[in-house]
Amino acid sequence: MNETYYSFNKYLRGKFGERVHRISIDAGFNCPNVDGVLSKEGCIYCDNKGFSAYAGKAKDVKTQITESIEYYKKKSGIKKFIAYFQAFSNTYSDIKSLKEKYDTIRQFPEIAGLFISTRPDCINEEKIKLIGSYKNEYLVWIEYGLQTTNDQALQALNRNHTYENFTRAVTLTRKYGINVGVHLILGLPWLTHADTMRDAILLSKLDIQGIKLHVLHIFKDTKLYQMHKERPVKLPTQKEYIKMVCDFLERIPDNIVILRLISSANPKFLVAPLWMNDKNSVIDCIKKEFMSRGTKQGYLVKINNN
Numbered sequence: 501m502n503e504t505y506y507s508f509n510k511y512l513r514g515k516f517g518e519r520v521h522r523i524s525i526d527a528g529f530n531c532p533n534v535d536g537v538l539s540k541e542g543c544i545y546c547d548n549k550g551f552s553a554y555a556g557k558a559k560d561v562k563t564q565i566t567e568s569i570e571y572y573k574k575k576s577g578i579k580k581f582i583a584y585f586q587a588f589s590n591t592y593s594d595i596k597s598l599k600e601k602y603d604t605i606r607q608f609p610e611i612a613g614l615f616i617s618t619r620p621d622c623i624n625e626e627k628i629k630l631i632g633s634y635k636n637e638y639l640v641w642i643e644y645g646l647q648t649t650n651d652q653a654l655q656a657l658n659r660n661h662t663y664e665n666f667t668r669a670v671t672l673t674r675k676y677g678i679n680v681g682v683h684l685i686l687g688l689p690w691l692t693h694a695d696t697m698r699d700a701i702l703l704s705k706l707d708i709q710g711i712k713l714h715v716l717h718i719f720k721d722t723k724l725y726q727m728h729k730e731r732p733v734k735l736p737t738q739k740e741y742i743k744m745v746c747d748f749l750e751r752i753p754d755n756i757v758i759l760r761l762i763s764s765a766n767p768k769f770l771v772a773p774l775w776m777n778d779k780n781s782v783i784d785c786i787k788k789e790f791m792s793r794g795t796k797q798g799y800l801v802k803i804n805n806n
């Protein structure tokens with residue numbers, strides 16, 4: 501690997517040989533951590549309005565895909581797309597309704613991939629089989645929201661699942677040969693640097709294919725915002741985040757795709773850290789930090805595994 505990390509763009513270029521755009525979809529699913537099955541509070545940082553351009557607008561899946569394809573074809577000349585079922589928990593429904601929503605992609609020859617984001621406790625063999633059934637025609641990934649391997653921190657986030665739920669979901673998903681992506685939050689105030697590196701080492705030993713990194717961020721109208729108003733929550737500075745990402749990726753094997761190094765958020769809802777929306781600068785600084793260290797993704801993997 502000549503680059504400092506295995507980027508998602510590089511992965512997609514390798515698969516399709518051309519630019520591919522991910523279309524973010526809100527298929528109208530709910531989440532057991534919001535609808536009262538596990539909790540009504542949700543994760544303390546959760547405000548799906550902050551993520552999805554479509555949340556709350558109640559457009560159907562077909563309309564969302566049609567509009568996005570038209571927009572990106574015109575704007576950037578992109579011809580291939582991935583349908584990304586992103587908002588809330590996209591396996592949290594009965595099989596019939598899941599199939600109906602996922603099957604919408606079959607109406608679009610431009611769609612080449614199916615990515616499904618969900619919680620690790622919202623999956624079972626029947627659902628995995630259904631998702632696996634798209635594998636022959638599409639590039640298929642399931643992205644699990646894990647955030648950390650530390651159960652106490654998961655509790656502090658009010659995630660209402662455990663690390664073990666996640667490892668079980670990974671085993672089941674890999675049994676059907678589906679790619680697994682993991683969402684992680686860096687900069688959780690309850691974790692030390694050593695805890696974060698432990699997350700990296702544990703993940704480096706699992707059969708996962710991708711990792712998506714986020715910085716802990718505060719949106720308006722969330723529990724975390726209330727906590728922050730009562731007592732400011734310590735969030736990483738841009739400089740701290742850059743170092744943390746490099747330390748983390750040095751411990752991640754270089755065949756694991758880095759689906760994202762930093763997320764961005766709708767400025768209307770974002771309280772902090774505001775620097776996260778300067779994505780390009782953060783990504784540049786991460787590359788420069790690797791270059792100044794003379795390291796890259798996977799640099800410490802052999803040392804850790806000895």
Ligand code: SF4
Pocket residue numbers: 531532533534541542543546547548587588589619645659
């Ligand atoms: S699991 Fe996802 S959708 Fe559900 S409350 Fe947490 S962040 Fe929100």
